[in-house]
Structures are given as structure tokens and as C-alpha cells.
Amino acid sequence: MITQHILVSGQVQGVGFRWSASKLAKQLGVTGTVQNLETGQVAIVASGEDAVLKDFVDQLRNGLSPWIQVTDITIKNLPGQEFQEFRIII
Structure with missing residues (x-):
């Protein structure tokens, strides 16, 4: 299990x-978690197996809908964290 800041x-x-x-x-x-930033970017902290996180990022990069236009994704590894679920921070 790894954790990444995306x-x-x-x-x-x-x-x-x-x-x-x-x-x-x-x-x-x-x-x-996922949350909007004041910069107009979105920050995600994600935990999962390495191959699953790669798939997650690939699908984010390829666009989840016609309205979403991803121009850049930056990934940093974090110390492993465990979350109970995936939630949106408002």
C-alpha cells in the first residue's frame, strides 16, 4: 500500500x-481525499496498491468527462497513510 499526493x-x-x-x-x-485549491487546481491524497494508483492516475489524465480538461498531473510519494474511504473535502 502506497500513498501519493496528486x-x-x-x-x-x-x-x-x-x-x-x-x-x-x-x-x-x-x-x-480530493479537494479544490484556491489556485484552480485539485489536490488528491490517494492510497492503494501501486498498480491501482497508476491506473487511477491514467484515467484521471485521460479525462473523466468531456467537460474536464487535465493539462498536468504532478505526483509526490507520501509516507503511507490509511483511510477508511475516499471522500470529497468541501
């Missing part, structure tokens, strides 16, 4: 990105 840039606020990321995370068994 910073997503692009047209990712006001287009259902957090909801879509949460739905995808739950489908894949990823736990953690």
Missing part, C-alpha cells in the same frame, strides 16, 4: 472533477 491542473473545477474522481476511486478501491 496535484491536477487544467479545467478541473466547476466541471464535476471531484465527484468523478471520487466515483473512480471507489470503483478501483482507492482511499483518500
Whole structure:
């Protein structure tokens, strides 16, 4: 189990990105959080198996809907954390 901080840039606020990321995370068994930042980016802290997190990021990158336009994703490894679920921080 690994934990990553995933910073997503692009047209990712006001287009259902957090909801879509949460739905995808739950489908894949990823736990953690997602929240909008004042910079217009979205921050995700995600925990899961390495291959599952790679799949999660690939699907985020490829766009979860026609309204979402991801231009950049930055990933940093964090010390392992355990979350009970994946939740949206408002």
C-alpha cells in the first residue's frame, strides 16, 4: 500500500472533477481525499496498491468527462497513510 499526493491542473473545477474522481476511486478501491485549491487546481491524497494508483492516475489524465480538461498531473510519494474511504473535502 502506497500513498501519493496528486496535484491536477487544467479545467478541473466547476466541471464535476471531484465527484468523478471520487466515483473512480471507489470503483478501483482507492482511499483518500480530493479537494479544490484556491489556485484552480485539485489536490488528491490517494492510497492503494501501486498498480491501482497508476491506473487511477491514467484515467484521471485521460479525462473523466468531456467537460474536464487535465493539462498536468504532478505526483509526490507520501509516507503511507490509511483511510477508511475516499471522500470529497468541501
